[in-house]
Amino acid sequence: MLVHRSTKRGVFAATIAAVAALAVSALPAQAFTPHSEIGVTANTIKLGITVPLTGSAAPGYNKVPYAMKAYFDYVNDNGGVNGRKISLVIKDDAYSPILAKSVTNDLILKDKVFALVGTLGTANNEATTKFVNDKGVPRLFVNTGYSGFANAKKYPSTYALFPSYYMEAKVMGSFLAEKYAGHKVALLYQDDDFGLDALAGFGQAGTSFVAKIPYASGSQVDPTVIGKWITSIVASGADTVVVFGVSTATAAALGGAYKAGLAGKIQWILGSVGADPTTIKTLAPTALPLLNGAIAASFLPSASDANDEYVKQFAEINAKYNKGATLDNNVLVGMNAGMLTVQALRAAGTNLTRAKLMAAIESQGSKFASAGFAPLGWSKTSHVGYNGYWFGKLGADGSQTPLDGAGKYVLYTTDSSSGAVAKATIARPAMPAKGLPTN
């Protein structure tokens, strides 16, 4: 009876403690904001990003947020945006939708960010969509090419930047038909909405594969899984392999193929997501002979193209503000998204609100300066960003040169439905002086 009574007393004490803790902890969370919009004060703008900083997908991607932050720091040192300095809260989601959900929770409820920028991963962005929609938080320039995110009805505050995987697969399908007719092509893809989007695009393009090899996201670190890929590729008799996965998966595939003695026997064609040479070189140094000569799709200029005005300017900022991180595709992606964000914030005016930010992108976004070769498609009715790719050959040093010779970028554009693939000329706005937008 003694135990019973004291258990009851314990329940009571513990619940009182729980209630008190809940009540007390509620107080500091309600910070005083002088400005009427969440995450904006008279002299600051708070933005948030979720990216894998740890885990199997982290290598490479972990450079994106720091490059973006470096660009914001550069802009801050040059007067900021309409007198406000940008701060970027970086959260690690380990490429897990579950973690993405919980850190996005923190960004919106605890850090109270004004907007999310460049949040990475198809599944990760999908996991947070419901909450982002409920709260009406602008989610700019998501770092994924899932075609669904351009659907303004389903994702009203989300703005796609990358051309969709659906477009990429269609473009690649027509590229394969043009240059690799009669070849036996196998496909390795990430088995979630990222890869399934691509599968649908290949279906639309009418591309046929001798083998389709799915892999679960994260399983690319498992040697037995890599072994199975290689066995399937060899068994299919493929002479050309398309990889639609992250760079860590590309590195694993190339490394595995090298070990299996497939060097020189297979033409590798890499999707834009998994074609960062720096990441691949770091993860699988043995894969270098295979990387040399691989063909990759891209929508940004090659990070090794020192003549490109955007690359040149970003390299300068990178050297000064990013602790000397090697300039690669990931750094370009981060800085490019940063520059677009700054233009969107400027366009939204001094009385910054979430609604104004989104309206500004829809009315002026298509004219923003950016490093991408394809035009930007944002409008009142569309949240599609870029719509095209160029193909280049990778060198052993990680450089990527256009197939038809140096400097001659050939752009293939299309849409995320049944539209045709067209070759287009490149017309992009000039880099603003010193990389500081004046729009």
Add this chain to the structure above:
Amino acid sequence: MRKSKALSALTFLALGLALLGLSNFVDELRVYQGAQIGVYIIAISSIILLTGYSGQISLGHGALMAIGGYSAVLSFTYWHLPVLLAFTVGALSSALAGFILGMAAARLSGPYLAGTTLALAVGLPSLANQFHILGGEQGLSFDIGEAPKWIADKTVGEFTQYKWFFWITVLCTLVTMWFIKNLLQSRYGRTWKAVRGNPSAAALSGINVGRSKVLAFTVSSALAGLAGALLAMLLGLVAPMAFTLTLSFTIVTGAVLAGVTNLAGSIVGALVLVVIPELTDAVATHLGGSQKITANLPGLITSVLLILTVIFAPNGPQLHKRMRASKKESSNTIK
């Protein structure tokens, strides 16, 4: 006895109303954390019931939570069951899995049982990648929708989705605690304690030791399944990454911090698990806001707390105090 039961029922009811009322006045983040605490309370109670009362160990409750979570989501999505019914399906599926596992568990003990359940926690979640209906690594989304209008209209302020989650979790937690409290005071609770204390003596007193152990495992699994379903609701999805080995260890840690033989302690354990990351986040922000510190500090502090608890108060801080008090008492009386 009847009077005290009515009193404690009233206490539970009042507590529920107080918590629901409180949810109208606190920050949305706290409401969400409140719901997290609720989920942990149920999960930790399932371990306390299993380990503290029936003397069995499980390092695989994360897997049982996964079974509960996935079953709830699948039945909600494909059978269009109401949420609470979907949770029941989650708990029952998990109970069934626990029943089967319990049959094996009753024949194993100590490290062997720990190993078996651990293997389950390691292996089971990756099954999601094998069957397309389970959604792979990306998981399945679980959107229970907004609160019904007749509830939302009667409360102060905006009725956010997290507040609705909190209300559901509070309801489930209180009902569960009420159920466990009564169960532990019943014949079954006494049987389990007898088995834990001395299996041979229990068997000699006519208790079917094996059956009693399987029953404890089944009930504990049902609770874990319910916690898993609630967790899926909070996360808005189920995916293998939601039910990692870390989750299994976390709830065992919570149970040890709570004092494994102390049901009320589950509240303390759950509080600790939610509050520590919150505190370390605040500390890390003051220290310069490094993501690395924020990510690793909670684990470190929890581990240190765990070690300290095991060394200085193996039965939990509360029971430790109580035992010291009763020791003093007995040394003062002349027998």
